[in-house]
Amino acid sequence: MSLKKIAELAGTSVSTVSRVLNSPEHVCNKPGLAERIWKIAQSQHYLPNAAARSLRLGAPANTEHFTVDIFLTRFDSMDKDPFFLELFQHLKEDLLQRDCLLGKVLNSLEIIESNDSSFSAGPIPYKPTQQIITEKAKYPLAFISQKPNTGLIVLGKCPKEFLPLLKKRYAHIVGIDRNPTEYEYDEVICNGMIAAEMAVEHLISLGHRDIAYIGDCTYETRYIGYYQALIRHKLPLNYTRIYPTDQSREEGFRTMTALLASSQRPTAIFCANDCTALGVVDALKRTKKRGYSPSIISIDNIKDSQKTTPMLTTIDIPKKEMGRLALTLLLDRKNGYHQENVRLELPCHLIERESCTYAP
Numbered sequence: 001m002s003l004k005k006i007a008e009l010a011g012t013s014v015s016t017v018s019r020v021l022n023s024p025e026h027v028c029n030k031p032g033l034a035e036r037i038w039k040i041a042q043s044q045h046y047l048p049n050a051a052a053r054s055l056r057l058g059a060p061a062n063t064e065h066f067t068v069d070i071f072l073t074r075f076d077s078m079d080k081d082p083f084f085l086e087l088f089q090h091l092k093e094d095l096l097q098r099d100c101l102l103g104k105v106l107n108s109l110e111i112i113e114s115n116d117s118s119f120s121a122g123p124i125p126y127k128p129t130q131q132i133i134t135e136k137a138k139y140p141l142a143f144i145s146q147k148p149n150t151g152l153i154v155l156g157k158c159p160k161e162f163l164p165l166l167k168k169r170y171a172h173i174v175g176i177d178r179n180p181t182e183y184e185y186d187e188v189i190c191n192g193m194i195a196a197e198m199a200v201e202h203l204i205s206l207g208h209r210d211i212a213y214i215g216d217c218t219y220e221t222r223y224i225g226y227y228q229a230l231i232r233h234k235l236p237l238n239y240t241r242i243y244p245t246d247q248s249r250e251e252g253f254r255t256m257t258a259l260l261a262s263s264q265r266p267t268a269i270f271c272a273n274d275c276t277a278l279g280v281v282d283a284l285k286r287t288k289k290r291g292y293s294p295s296i297i298s299i300d301n302i303k304d305s306q307k308t309t310p311m312l313t314t315i316d317i318p319k320k321e322m323g324r325l326a327l328t329l330l331l332d333r334k335n336g337y338h339q340e341n342v343r344l345e346l347p348c349h350l351i352e353r354e355s356c357t358y359a360p
Contacts, residue, residue, distance in 0.1 A: 009040045017041075022096075027089075031079050038092075038102060066149055066334060068095060068327070069103040071166070073156035076107040080248065082275055082302045083319070084155045087176065091153070091323035098327065103150055111162055146171060151330045154185070157219075174330045176322050178299075179221045183341045186329045188322045192272075192299070195315040195348040196225025199270050199297045202313070202350055204233055207359035208268035208295060212241040214255050214280065215272025222272045222299065247272050252279025253286075260287045267359050271298040274305045274314055281308045281355075295356040299348075310354030318346050 003021070007014045012033060019026045020037045028034045070088065072078060078085040095102050104110075151172035157179050158166070166173060166185075173185040178192030203211050213226045227237050243259070245251035252271060259265060260283065271277035277298035284293075298305070301316035325344050332338055 006037060006040050010037045012037070032077065035078055035105065039105070065099055065101045066151065066331070067101045067103040067147075068330065069147070069150060069152045069170070070105045071111070071152055071154045071158070072105065072107050073154060073158050076109065078105070081156075082304060083273060083300045083317070086302055087155070087319040087323050090320040091327065094324050094327050098331065100327070100331075108159070108162070111165055151334060153326055153330065158184075172330050172334045174326045174333075176326050178317065179219070180343060180345075183343060186333060186342045188326045188329065188344045188346070190317045190322065190346045190348050192221035193225035193228070195299045195317065196222040196270070196272075197229045198348060198350055199299060199315050200226055200229035202352075202356065203268045203270065203295060203297060204229070204235075206268075206295065206356060209235055209359070210238075210241070210266045211235075211268045211270055212243065212259070212266040213270050213272070214243045214245055214252060214276055215247050215270075217242065217244045220272070226270055241266055245272075245276060247276050249275050249279040249282070252276035253283045254279070256280040256283035257287065260284075260289055260292075265289075265292060266294060268295040268297070268356075271296065274298045274300040274302045274312060277312055277314070277355075278304060278308060281312070285309075293357075295359075297356055301351050305351075306353075308355070313353045313356040314351050316349045316351050318348075321346055 003014050003017045006021075007017045010017065010033070016028065016033070017037055020028065020034045021041060026034070070091075072081070072084060074084075075081050078088055092102060147169055150170065151174070152166060152170040154166070154173065154175040154177075156177055158175060158181070163184055175181065175185055175187040175189075177187065177189055178195065180189050180191065181187060200211060211226075211230070213223065215222055217223045223242075230237055243255045245255055252275070255276075256269075256279065269277075269280060271280060277296055280296055295313075297313045297315075299315040299317065301314045305312040305314050325346075329342060329344065
């Protein structure tokens with residue numbers, strides 16, 4: 001499969017295809033284009049440069065390179081989650097360097113494959129979690145074939161209902177998230193509770209006492225870290241200052257727009273991720289409430305957090321190191337070097353910028 005053929009199928013130029021496949025950190029101007037190029041390359045069995053180079057240097061022609069599938073748990077596309085998109089770009093670079101192939105990028109609707117014992121049978125339509133639960137009898141685990149020489153990296157919080165399906169399909173699994181599991185598989189985490197506590201502690205150190213939370217509240221460590229920091233400083237947990245969202249830019253904008261319409265507004269806002277905070281900043285710019293400029297802090301330190309005005313104060317999550325260590329764990333388990341489920345926890349760091357100031 002040539003780059004020219006992939007370019008034709010993707011409807012783009014050969015140079016764009018080359019940049020996407022050989023420079024994993026390259027970001028296309030057109031949303032979804034990079035993802036489409038990778039899918040076409042995978043479906044046509046394109047061999048990345050690193051793997052092809054190993055063949056030229058003398059590896060047997062029938063060498064089967066280790067393939068890594070990706071399960072994106074929260075959204076149906078990388079474009080909707082900038083944090084995992086940036087992590088994924090680093091991960092693709094590591095895959096190339098270690099002569100591994102990128103397999104399928106799956107979302108939660110694409111987790112069940114054919115109940116035929118033959119792996120060559122194509123995937124059946126993906127189904128939501130509740131449908132999976134009700135159809136267990138129709139797709140018994142005993143008939144789900146295991147993927148040969150393939151591992152899985154789970155990006156985000158994995159629904160418990162999926163675990164039996166994943167473990168039956170993949171012999172090697174590692175997760176990357178801010179929420180630790182109960183040692184259900186190997187995982188690399190940067191604890192969201194610690195990151196949230198660090199963020200709220202910073203706001204409190206600036207004199208803020210009325211601090212709102214915008215983000216997920218369902219079994220979410222960042223929400224737990226938020227209220228634990230308040231309790232530690234004997235500050236009341238005001239439920240009218242808690243705004244549950246799906247942690248998207250659109251939800252951040254909608255929530256902040258509603259908050260601005262109220263007469264009682266907080267002096268500071270903690271957003272569970274940068275994406276939500278970007279929406280909050282968008283709403284503040286659009287509305288321009290005279291005399292109201294709350295301090296805003298978030299978590300992730302994605303690239304766009306430096307492009308806002310003011311630039312976002314955020315908690316850095318080490319995306320590149322998390323991806324690299326996840327692949328290391330995956331290959332270590334594949335080679336039989338460890339049996340127990342392992343958790344590697346990396347530290348987070350405060351990145352002070354312009355969006356946080358002293359309380360009025």
